[in-house]
Amino acid sequence: MIANNVTHNKQNYMPKTVVAITGGIATGKSYISNIFRDLGHEVLSADSIAKDIVAMGTQGHKQLKESFADYFNGDILDRAALKEKISIDASAKKTLDSITHPLIFSKLKKLIDTSNNDIVIIEVPLLFEAGFDSLCNYTICAFCTRGVQLKRLVRRDNIAIELANNLIDLQMNLAQKSKMCNFVIDTTLPKEKIIAEVENIIKIINNLVTKQSQNA
Secondary structure (H helix, E strand, O other), X not given: OEEOOOOOOOOOOOOOEXXXXXXXXXXXXXXXXXXXXXXXXXXXXXXXXXXXXXXXXXXXXXXXXXXOHHHEEOOEEOHHHHHHHHHHOHHHHHHHHHHHHHXXXXXXXXXXXXXXXXXXXXXXXXOOOXXXXXXXXXXXXXXXXXXXXXXXXXXXXXXXXXXXXXXXHOOOOHHHHHHHOOEEEEOOOOHHHHHHHHHHHHHHHHHHHHHHHHHO
């Protein structure tokens, strides 16, 4: 585990402590999220919310259909085709982001606000790119080499390596993102070591939260 300048983000307006897990596509974000869940922590997933806000009958679904009609079969969105489209068309990606990001942000903030937990974990791939870092106090980057990332993505999504490279390039450089995060976890480590690192991060954050409350 690498710890970078770990301090409480006072700019976060949330009345509770929010810890964000981020990284690149197929770098192990969900793997780390599941470890947090196994340790008893609530984890809110931006990717899950993204699916909910464009479900049939929602405003997001209506907006997507209006902007990407060619990628719908009736009311069913061809997600794979749209993913390939935005991997090579910056304008299409910008349009998609303009529809989905505000809706995801609003839903995620509401879920954080209504959570009964003092510490909430959120998983957000485009944490810095989309400005979602304003929701959190601490950040964790799921890190691996690009070679590992490519192999995972090609295997997981059963896609060509060219498309996998394009999808990776749509996101912030992972080395740059890792430097912006408070903690960095190498997801190629054995599971027991990753669990130990997550437990250590929780301990560090709990200590910082205690100090913050004492100084308030």
